[in-house]
Amino acid sequence: MRLVLLGPPGVGKGTQGRRLAAACGWALISTGEILREAVARHSQLGLEAQRQMEAGLLVSDDVMIGLVRDRTAQEDAGEGFVLDGFPRTVPQADALDRMLAERSLKLDAVLSLTAPEEELVRRLTGRLECPVCKRTYNVEGVPPRDGRHCNDHPEVMLRQRADDTAETVRRRLEVYRQQTAPLVDYYAAGGRLREVPGTGAMDEVFGALRQAVGCVGPARAGG
Numbered sequence: 164m165r166l167v168l169l170g171p172p173g174v175g176k177g178t179q180g181r182r183l184a185a186a187c188g189w190a191l192i193s194t195g196e197i198l199r200e201a202v203a204r205h206s207q208l209g210l211e212a213q214r215q216m217e218a219g220l221l222v223s224d225d226v227m228i229g230l231v232r233d234r235t236a237q238e239d240a241g242e243g244f245v246l247d248g249f250p251r252t253v254p255q256a257d258a259l260d261r262m263l264a265e266r267s268l269k270l271d272a273v274l275s276l277t278a279p280e281e282e283l284v285r286r287l288t289g290r291l292e293c294p295v296c297k298r299t300y301n302v303e304g305v306p307p308r309d310g311r312h313c314n315d316h317p318e319v320m321l322r323q324r325a326d327d328t329a330e331t332v333r334r335r336l337e338v339y340r341q342q343t344a345p346l347v348d349y350y351a352a353g354g355r356l357r358e359v360p361g362t363g364a365m366d367e368v369f370g371a372l373r374q375a376v377g378c379v380g381p382a383r384a385g386g
């Protein structure tokens with residue numbers, strides 16, 4: 164199954180996408196994660212993307228479309244994939260449909276996660292991430308056991324993402340409203356959108372996502 168997880172920053176796309184992909188045997192493709200790794204490696208892609216990311220702005224459609232074209236063609240995505248963070252603009256959504264059609268494939272569903280804006284700001288500004296396994300915590304909602312280190316990597320200090328500062332979070336939400344929110348109507352018009360509230364307990368949201376895509380059997384691996 165080929166899925167898009169759509170929704171504003173902080174709604175839980177990363178956390179839920181990771182679990183969904185693991186439970187259902189699909190590849191997780193997080194464009195933000197790919198870019199952050201490229202920035203850490205100082206690769207050409209990282210150098211191109213870093214400034215926009217730190218300012219809370221979008222990286223160009225051409226760069227993102229090329230990246231997703233290559234990544235979705237890799238072997239582990241053959242059984243299906245969950246896209247987290249792509250598409251973020253209408254041209255990206257059009258390009259996704261085209262690249263899948265060229266391979267005689269299609270997008271099966273778009274899961275739209277929703278939450279009120281105050282909740283998103285609270286989650287993002289309190290978010291801490293493990294640099295090793297990318298598991299996220301929240302200083303208020305889901306704190307790590309000892310307050311500072313990853314539960315699964317007790318020697319690793321959690322860190323705040325460079326773009327989770329209050330000012331950049333505001334900019335990212337604005338960019339979402341202007342450039343990404345139109346995709347809700349775009350996919351609804353094509354009959355592919357399934358809305359799932361992102362505000363309940365983490366397991367509840369996960370259950371609703373699994374129901375929405377019909378992946379309700381026992382977890383396959385790590386889910």
Ligand code: AMP
Nearest residue numbers: 194195215216220221222227248249251
């Ligand atoms: P995320 O981890 O999804 O919040 O993405 C972090 C940042 O990476 C975004 O604020 C953008 O700067 C960049 N980014 C990720 N995915 C895309 C995309 N599909 N189009 C443009 N920029 C993106």
